[in-house]
Amino acid sequence: MTALQPSVLVVEDEPAQREVLIYNLEAEGFRVISAEDGNEALVLVEEERPDLILLDWMLPGTSGIEICRQIKMRPSLRAIPIIMISARSEEVDKVRGLETGADDYVAKPYSILELIARAKSQLRRTRPAAVGERLTFDDILLDAETHKVFRGAQELKLGPTEFRLLTTFMEKPGRVWSREQLLDRVWGRDIYVDTRTVDVHIGRLRKALSRHGGEDPIRTVRGAGYALG
Structure with missing residues (x-):
């Protein structure tokens, strides 16, 4: 039984990147849930209450930054750490992401090892036993x-x-x-x-x-x- 296995919601519309993330996270012992767009992500966050969210900024329809804002506005969800992933690497974009409520910000292209290390760092704060x-x-x-x-x-x-x-x-x-x-x-x-x-x-x-x-x-x-x- 793996109910205490840490769960991660991956929100990424690009299939190849999504699969790479899922594969590597599962190899590290995470239970992975995934969504292709922001609306699906909001439904899954409510249903699954993941321990961590990896959220792409550029999503079809509602942007990742808006999804982040909506999650952090809800008292029952705001404690879930969000790592924003974005092709926008300018400092002003990073600041905007963090001010919207993201707990960390990773610019593309990123190292998968660094991203997993950052994910574990967030979980060390919220689910220490899971790491x-x-x-x-x-x-x-x-x-x-x-x-x-x-x-x-x-x-x-x-x-x-x-x-x-x-x-x-x-x-x-x-x-x-x-x-x-x-x-x-x-x-x-x-x-x-x-x-x-x-x-x-x-x-x-x-x-x-x-x-x-x-x-x-x-x-x-x-x-x-x-x-x-």
Whole structure:
């Protein structure tokens, strides 16, 4: 199950460039969604909530700069990092792209290795575990690369679902996650699982975290869901 695999939306109208991006991103372990124009991109952003958007400036119909502006205007979407890709390499164009809300700007022709490095840099800020970073919260350490979890000096044994749940919580401590949001993030949108299953796995995670002592760090928020801390 790869629900925690980072997802990237590639918005590029030129088929050859789009395929090169998809191929190289998938080789790096990303789940790739693609769109050929801005309107399709807006629909996919709402439906898929990708972790990152690679957005071409010159698109048929609505321009990439306008798509960027619309995404950043929506409170539910504005946290998604956008890397603007453009044949416009003048400094004034770069400034305009960044002022519209793009998080980074890459001029064509670009190095695919540099673009992937920039994509990972953005994810390090928003989805650190997805790029193998270590996460810490109080005395809990999660090593995403080795798939190990420690509380204090004790290594904890977690099942794969509990590991993904803890990763989700530790990437955004304090955030309240509804059961539906946890299902989407941990199990994946295409898998039907009853929301009560979330409660069962939260119970298992709590038990594992407190096995060697220490307070339960997971908070139940009545009528809303769960949060770490």
